[in-house]
Amino acid sequence: MTESRNLGWLLDSFAERTPDVSHAIAISCDGLLVASTRSLSPDRGDQLAATGSGLVSLLRGAAGFFEAGAVISNVTQLEGGFMFSMSFSDGASLLVLASPYCDVGKVSYEMTELANQIGDALTPAARDRFGSLSQGPVPVGS
Template identity: 45%
Template sequence: MGWLLAQFARDVGAAHAIAVSADGLLLASSGRLAADAREQLAAIAAGTTSLAAGGAQLLGGGRVVQTVVEMSVGLLFLMSIGDGACLAVLAPPDCDVGRIGYEMTRLVDRVGSVLNPGQRSVTQPEGS
């Protein structure tokens, strides 16, 4: 799936794109980011997505469609892929925000089921 995210990032003019499980595990990456930075971004994306969803639930705001973090040197876009994953995209400050949001939605609609690991179940050791 990395090739798909790499193509997506190129098409929309983003620097990086990753898919992350809800618990912060990197599922796929556009590959244009150092390995340790990908892992850190995965944790940030999962945590921020969870925080936004919790806030929306607490405030009665419904489902979070997209979260955008605006920084002085770029933007971080986050979009849930079902309940088990999210798509994170890092883009420069002069990016086309509307296009990136639109293309993220299209990507999630097309291949979200492949990128979503689903809910993980906790297995108990035998005899517990």
């Protein structure tokens, strides 16, 4: 199994074991889709990566304005559910969509566990070395 499939598999596993999670994506620090759950088409994954990257950037700007330090995570309540984002120190992020009935604490905890597994795979150096998901494998934990 290639590393890019491993990353997708980790996202799928996260979505399957975390109740009420429908989609998850990993976004590089430069806003590109690294991997997504198989429940998303590649086009939709790219759109969500751009949206998630923009959201993380806006939150970073607001935190700077208020001198509040780095943004670690965010939960946005939507009419149809929750959108979670989690940032890494290099600007990479995870974006997760869950139903309105999810356990917000459980999803946040599981995202933290997932972040510990995949954080290194989201750096530009890793993507440059091995290519994007559409071009080849992405390293996990190397």
